Amino acid sequence: MKTKGRIVCDELKRIRYEIAKANGIDYEPTECKFKGECQGTCPKCEAELAELTRKIKEKKNAKIVGIAPLAKIAIAAGMTLSAASCNNDMEGECGEPDFVRKDSVEISRTSNDFSQISKYNLE
Amino acid sequence: MNQKAPFIGVARHRMTVDGEGITTLAAFHACTLNCKYCLNPQSLRQESKTTIYTPAELYELVKVDELYFLATNGGVCFGGGEPCLRYEFLNEFRTICGNSWKLTLETALNVPQRNVEALVPIIDHWIIDIKDTNPETYQAYTGRDNALVMANLRFLSNIADKVHIRVPLIPGFNNKDDQEKSVELLKTMGFTNFDLFEYKTDINK
Numbered sequence: 001m002k003t004k005g006r007i008v009c010d011e012l013k014r015i016r017y018e019i020a021k022a023n024g025i026d027y028e029p030t031e032c033k034f035k036g037e038c039q040g041t042c043p044k045c046e047a048e049l050a051e052l053t054r055k056i057k058e059k060k061n062a063k064i065v066g067i068a069p070l071a072k073i074a075i076a077a078g079m080t081l082s083a084a085s086c087n088n089d090m091e092g093e094c095g096e097p098d099f100v101r102k103d104s105v106e107i108s109r110t111s112n113d114f115s116q117i118s119k120y121n122l123e
Numbered sequence: 124m125n126q127k128a129p130f131i132g133v134a135r136h137r138m139t140v141d142g143e144g145i146t147t148l149a150a151f152h153a154c155t156l157n158c159k160y161c162l163n164p165q166s167l168r169q170e171s172k173t174t175i176y177t178p179a180e181l182y183e184l185v186k187v188d189e190l191y192f193l194a195t196n197g198g199v200c201f202g203g204g205e206p207c208l209r210y211e212f213l214n215e216f217r218t219i220c221g222n223s224w225k226l227t228l229e230t231a232l233n234v235p236q237r238n239v240e241a242l243v244p245i246i247d248h249w250i251i252d253i254k255d256t257n258p259e260t261y262q263a264y265t266g267r268d269n270a271l272v273m274a275n276l277r278f279l280s281n282i283a284d285k286v287h288i289r290v291p292l293i294p295g296f297n298n299k300d301d302q303e304k305s306v307e308l309l310k311t312m313g314f315t316n317f318d319l320f321e322y323k324t325d326i327n328k
Contacts, residue, residue: 008136008138011138012136012145012191015145015190015191015194015195016190018194019190019194040135040136041135041136046187049187049188049190049191050187052190053187053189053190056190064190064193064194065193065194065196065223066193066194066196067194068194068195069144069195069196070138070139070143070144070145070195
């Protein structure tokens with residue numbers, strides 16, 4: 001079963017792929033070999049994003065806006081992993097996500113705090 | 124210009140919880156309320172660890188995800204704490220980031236109306252947690268009067284399509300009838316987007 005971080009990672013990869021494809025840029029996400037708990041991004045993913053951003057900036061008339069809407073997966077904090085792990089193609093079969101709803105927006109509940117990036121291992 | 128503000132955290136790659144698209148949540152320190160079930164009590168304590176950013180510094184930090192923002196119609200969500208207290212910071216941030224990023228506020232709206240007026244031109248999406256429209260319930264839960272909230276809601280009813288109102292069931296403070304009364308009142312004000320749910324607390328785990 002995918003962790004929340006892995007679901008975020010996969011979605012970000014998909015978005016990078018769609019941006020590249022829409023702009024005629026060769027981009028194939030590298031296979032992730034990270035064995036620890038994925039936090040949604042890592043230095044390797046960050047490097048891929050930076051490289052894609054650089055290539056997009058070099059292009060004239062790059063197409064970015066609105067080309068990659070979020071897949072129909074809910075990645076709310078506290079959501080049950082079974083619901084979060086629904087395949088993107090299974091829209092409508094996942095049922096209502098089980099949100100754990102609380103007062104305020106809990107900052108510590110989120111992954112990918114900027115301060116965490118340096119802690120990841122490059123593999 | 125040259126606003127500075129303390130933040131309790133900045134979190135990236137949020138999906139579906141702050142509106143449409145990939146968002147980065149920037150949470151300000153300081154709030155006008157003292158809610159019993161507040162998830163970020165560090166936003167209230169003076170001694171909390173915070174990071175100070177200017178709008179330009181925050182922009183430099185979060186722009187790494189600009190491709191994601193633009194591709195998914197996302198952007199930056201400001202929460203806290205109470206983001207409406209920092210309207211000058213937010214105005215400067217909008218000037219720096221331009222109009223292509225979606226800016227969302229997650230607010231309790233218990234601030235002077237001039238703050239809200241200053242934010243209307245630059246905010247794309249308002250997520251407002253009204254707690255409860257009953258003044259006594261609100262006072263008991265937050266320790267504050269809700270007159271400013273109601274006045275600000277009336278002001279924002281002109282842009283109701285940009286507003287999403289959270290109407291919670293608050294264990295020990297209100298019930299489903301109260302929740303429904305709040306919704307009915309808000310409907311008469313012109314609002315149509317509601318999020319009804321129950322706070323999860325130690326009481327109802």
